[in-house]
Amino acid sequence: xxxxxxxxxxxxxxxxxxxxxxxxxxxxxxxxxxxxxxxxxxxxxxxxxxxxxxxxxxxxxxxxxxxxxxxxxxxxxxxxxxxxxxxxxxxxxxxxxxxxxxxxxxxxxxxxxxxxxxxxxxxxxxxxxxxxxxxxxxxxxxxxxxxxxxxxxxxxxxxxxxxxxxxxxxxxxxxxxxxxxxxxxxxxxxxxxxxxxxxxxxxxxxxxxxxxxxxxxxxxxxxxxxxxxxxxxxxxxxxxxxxxxxxxxxxxxxxxxxxxxxxxxxxxxxxxxxxxxxxxxxxxxxxxxxxxxxxxxxxxxxxxxxxxxxxxxxxxxxxxxxxxxxxxxxxxxxxxxxxxxxxxxxxxxxxxxxxxxxxxxxxxxxxxxxxxxxxxxxxxxxxxxxxxxxxxxxxxxxxxxxxxxxxxxxxxxxxxxxxxxxxxxxxxxxxxxxxxxxxxxxxxxxxxxxxxxxxxxxxxxxxxxxxxxxxxxxxxxxxxxxxxxxxxxxxxxxxxxxxxxxxxxxxxxxxxxxxxxxxxxxxxxxxxxxxxxxxxxxxxxxxxxxxxxxxx
Amino acid sequence: xxxxxxxxxxxxxxxxxxxxxxxxxxxxxxxxxxxxxxxxxxxxxxxxxxxxxxxxxxxxxxxxxxxxxxxxxxxxxxxxxxxxxxxxxxxxxxxxxxxxxxxxxxxxxxxxxxxxxxxxxxxxxxxxxxxxxxxxxxxxxxxxxxxxxxxxxxxxxxxxxxxxxxxxxxxxxxxxxxxxxxxxxxxxxxxxxxxxxxxxxxxxxxxxxxxxxxxxxxxxxxxxxxxxxxxxxxxxxxxxxxxxxxxxxxxxxxxxxxxxxxxxxxxxxxxxxxxxxxxxxxxxxxxxxxxxxxxxxxxxxxxxxxxxxxxxxxxxxxxxxxxxxxxxxxxxxxxxxxxxxxxxxxxxxxxxxxxxxxxxxx
Numbered sequence: 001x002x003x004x005x006x007x008x009x010x011x012x013x014x015x016x017x018x019x020x021x022x023x024x025x026x027x028x029x030x031x032x033x034x035x036x037x038x039x040x041x042x043x044x045x046x047x048x049x050x051x052x053x054x055x056x057x058x059x060x061x062x063x064x065x066x067x068x069x070x071x072x073x074x075x076x077x078x079x080x081x082x083x084x085x086x087x088x089x090x091x092x093x094x095x096x097x098x099x100x101x102x103x104x105x106x107x108x109x110x111x112x113x114x115x116x117x118x119x120x121x122x123x124x125x126x127x128x129x130x131x132x133x134x135x136x137x138x139x140x141x142x143x144x145x146x147x148x149x150x151x152x153x154x155x156x157x158x159x160x161x162x163x164x165x166x167x168x169x170x171x172x173x174x175x176x177x178x179x180x181x182x183x184x185x186x187x188x189x190x191x192x193x194x195x196x197x198x199x200x201x202x203x204x205x206x207x208x209x210x211x212x213x214x215x216x217x218x219x220x221x222x223x224x225x226x227x228x229x230x231x232x233x234x235x236x237x238x239x240x241x242x243x244x245x246x247x248x249x250x251x252x253x254x255x256x257x258x259x260x261x262x263x264x265x266x267x268x269x270x271x272x273x274x275x276x277x278x279x280x281x282x283x284x285x286x287x288x289x290x291x292x293x294x295x296x297x298x299x300x301x302x303x304x305x306x307x308x309x310x311x312x313x314x315x316x317x318x319x320x321x322x323x324x325x326x327x328x329x330x331x332x333x334x335x336x337x338x339x340x341x342x343x344x345x346x347x348x349x350x351x352x353x354x355x356x357x358x359x360x361x362x363x364x365x366x367x368x369x370x371x372x373x374x375x376x377x378x379x380x381x382x383x384x385x386x387x388x389x390x391x392x393x394x395x396x397x398x399x400x401x402x403x404x405x406x407x408x409x410x411x412x413x414x415x416x417x418x419x420x421x422x423x424x425x426x427x428x429x430x431x432x433x434x435x436x437x438x439x440x441x442x443x444x445x446x447x448x449x450x451x452x453x454x455x456x457x458x459x460x461x462x463x464x465x466x467x468x469x470x471x472x473x474x475x476x477x478x479x480x481x482x483x484x485x486x487x488x489x490x491x492x493x494x495x496x497x498x499x500x501x502x503x504x505x506x507x508x509x510x511x512x513x514x515x516x517x518x519x520x521x522x523x524x525x526x527x528x529x530x531x532x533x534x535x536x537x538x539x540x541x542x543x544x545x546x547x548x549x550x551x552x
Numbered sequence: 553x554x555x556x557x558x559x560x561x562x563x564x565x566x567x568x569x570x571x572x573x574x575x576x577x578x579x580x581x582x583x584x585x586x587x588x589x590x591x592x593x594x595x596x597x598x599x600x601x602x603x604x605x606x607x608x609x610x611x612x613x614x615x616x617x618x619x620x621x622x623x624x625x626x627x628x629x630x631x632x633x634x635x636x637x638x639x640x641x642x643x644x645x646x647x648x649x650x651x652x653x654x655x656x657x658x659x660x661x662x663x664x665x666x667x668x669x670x671x672x673x674x675x676x677x678x679x680x681x682x683x684x685x686x687x688x689x690x691x692x693x694x695x696x697x698x699x700x701x702x703x704x705x706x707x708x709x710x711x712x713x714x715x716x717x718x719x720x721x722x723x724x725x726x727x728x729x730x731x732x733x734x735x736x737x738x739x740x741x742x743x744x745x746x747x748x749x750x751x752x753x754x755x756x757x758x759x760x761x762x763x764x765x766x767x768x769x770x771x772x773x774x775x776x777x778x779x780x781x782x783x784x785x786x787x788x789x790x791x792x793x794x795x796x797x798x799x800x801x802x803x804x805x806x807x808x809x810x811x812x813x814x815x816x817x818x819x820x821x822x823x824x825x826x827x828x829x830x831x832x833x834x835x836x837x838x839x840x841x842x843x844x845x846x847x848x849x850x851x852x853x854x855x856x857x858x859x860x861x862x863x864x865x866x867x868x869x870x871x872x873x874x875x876x877x878x879x880x881x882x883x884x885x886x887x888x889x890x891x892x893x894x895x896x897x898x899x900x901x902x903x904x905x906x907x908x909x910x911x912x913x914x
Contacts, residue, residue, distance in 0.1 A: 168643030176657035
């Protein structure tokens, strides 16, 4: 157990240490060099850095401003009103969280590219316009796509507090003379305010670490954000790893500050509105308005799932893409290519399945032991382990990746360039998800169950095997599927660490997009989405609970 | 004068009928309690009156006003019904101070600032919370939160006050204290009140009239005395207080009374005679009406063996087995001298009881 905790801490601290070290060195680790602050000076005086920072902040603000109100509204619809099908909507609204924003960004560009975008062309024809009405290759385009996929973040963040809220809080306001509208305004929203604001901060900070969408939509035009700048420093010859680390450090500081503010804010303000004996929640009767709320929710699902993935599905069946879909272009060739022919793609699918299955398993094994150590033993330093393993929540994937790059690029063990470094990066990044799953389960179970087994005469090991492991098994299975899905779509860490031979699906997609192979991109995206969907179905079959309970 | 009227009320949750055709009236100024086990529909009725639940059928009048009717398609929103309600969970808003919690209904009624301040001060005095105006509502104890909830429900002088098991989250001592205060406030203000509880003692202590409910239906309506001494159904006789049920067969039914055969003997029952000869019946006899080894001969006597004896302070309990059937007997007014001569576990005893204390149910 202790060794698991040490491993977990090592995984988190080692790359971070190297990141700081590397950001202040003149040369690669192992090579002769001196300490310097020049990297920061260089990175931040390069002529493009100011617009880069401005772009990053515009995207952070824009995405937060759009996704948070929408997320809040969707939570309200599904948990507080009598909107038809609210139970199904509650589950469906989480699906976009599990999809890759990058893939969706690509899909939206297929719809709204100024020259060949399907919907742009349609609009030009129907409205007889001179030029395309929407250019998705722009900062508003990035905000639009990111907002769609950060909405479920906000949604998940709020779902718990809304579902746990004592309905009496609102009902008493109703009896006291408030209309539905006034009650929502004066009671529901203020009660959820701590969760709302901290959700906004989390979304705001998290956006800064987004790589795929800005890379696809604005990098080609020469507009950069912090993550794409890091990627440029590490991937474009001549590589400037030190400057990349300096920018990564900056990104890390933004995230750390955000998390710190969020923690400060939430302290002592978490309204305890949960009661032991809550009555069946009373839902707000919307009358005929409930069809409006239903429509709004369905529109969100269409925009985030149906439209982008429908487009991908369509384009996955055409032989070549120039903005037209006609019957003579239809083919199954792309799937043949993706599933049977192209060696690099096949390797990527295999790599992805391997990393997602084995990596997720190892991550959970590690976090299970650490969570047990933190929650059940009195070993000194358990608070430290708890803190360290939760740390990656606030660290953008790219920052971890840059740290790992530094750590392993010249290390005696040949890990750099293999599938293992990708796996290590994914495990590090998603350690907090595993921790949270087990900590919650352990807290809910209470130590009495184990203690009574010990008193009944079981040895510690037997208690673990007979009591604890069966109890933790559902949590383990659920966590495994969830991490499998998250690993499956992860791009930003992999993009820094990939090397010919260790590509995963997301990296392969990135390459194919760069080469303009959109039908193949579409087919591979559909394959990826089907694998993710398979994960969700397995989850629903083996775990008798909602996905949302796990992700939070 | 009838003030509140519930007529043919039906409420279903999916396939479960929570309230099954319930009718009752509440007089102006009356304290009426809905009493029953959990799931009997009492809270649902209260919530239907408040407008927090939409009934499937029925009419509800508050004063002269029809606030709900399926026939006339009327549903008055809860905020327009002018009621006060105290919730089981208190439902004190944690983001507001004590004073703001209480002022809330007044603010919603657009009263002037000075008037609001004055009214809040008055009501705080009434519920003995003066000086806690600016306290965060979450920093209060359970009893204090309950007082805030009460103050908030009373502050705008509602015509009807609804209580949804308001004391069930308090400890036993505080529960009695609050119960007395609620009753005092209610009778001083003369406010029409409907109170929901599963606690018989609470219902007895508070109410002018009690409606006993079971499985969505009204079992019996009456005051505490009639419910205890004249239960009309088997359910009421066991739910109110304690009782023993002894299964038997009606043997003879005539003007003098009824005789049944049970536990191998003939038992005489006073009064009631609507049973048919040979019918299966249940005899209900309360533990305190049964004597252990009575000095003089009683109308009915059973032979049994004491399985367990418990001394509980002011009274004692005997668990007696009569031909394998458990019979509970209570003896009150035990003095210190009595303890030595009480029968012990394993002793064979005679249990005696009078026919006038017997009740028969189907």
